[in-house]
Amino acid sequence: MIYAHCHCRAIILEISAQPRFLKECGCKTCRPYGAIWAHYRPQEVRFIQTPGASNSYPLGDGTIMIRHCKICGCTIDLESGGEMRQSWVAVNARLFEPDDIVGLPVKTPTLSCHAESASF
Numbered sequence: 774m775i776y777a778h779c780h781c782r783a784i785i786l787e788i789s790a791q792p793r794f795l796k797e798c799g800c801k802t803c804r805p806y807g808a809i810w811a812h813y814r815p816q817e818v819r820f821i822q823t824p825g826a827s828n829s830y831p832l833g834d835g836t837i838m839i840r841h842c843k844i845c846g847c848t849i850d851l852e853s854g855g856e857m858r859q860s861w862v863a864v865n866a867r868l869f870e871p872d873d874i875v876g877l878p879v880k881t882p883t884l885s886c887h888a889e890s891a892s893f
């Protein structure tokens with residue numbers, strides 16, 4: 774089990790296992806957030822959060838939602854919405870302890886990453 778949290782700990786993540794790889798995405802959408810994504814199926818990640826602590830922002834056409842902590846501002850995750858609703862979740866691995874992700878392969882796509890994210 775991997776535990777991660779935002780800076781203020783209003784949002785805690787309980788994750789079933791190490792991801793198989795990380796994605797440091799250079800696409801137009803992800804780049805400004807500075808996150809490294811770890812992809813999971815939604816049932817593999819449990820979000821324990823103070824009620825009202827998060828804010829979700831729709832990216833592009835709203836098929837992807839990005840969530841932040843309203844209190845400390847950390848990027849928490851990307852979630853599939855729309856027709857792909859809840860088929861995957863990409864957690865910000867910058868919230869993990871470094872030891873939990875050391876040595877994992879890092880993919881660095883530079884174009885749109887999200888269609889690809891659905892198959893992991």
Ligand SMILES: [Zn+2]
Binds near residue numbers: 843
């Ligand atoms: Zn926070």
Ligand SMILES: [Zn+2]
Binds near residue numbers: 800803886
């Ligand atoms: Zn991206």
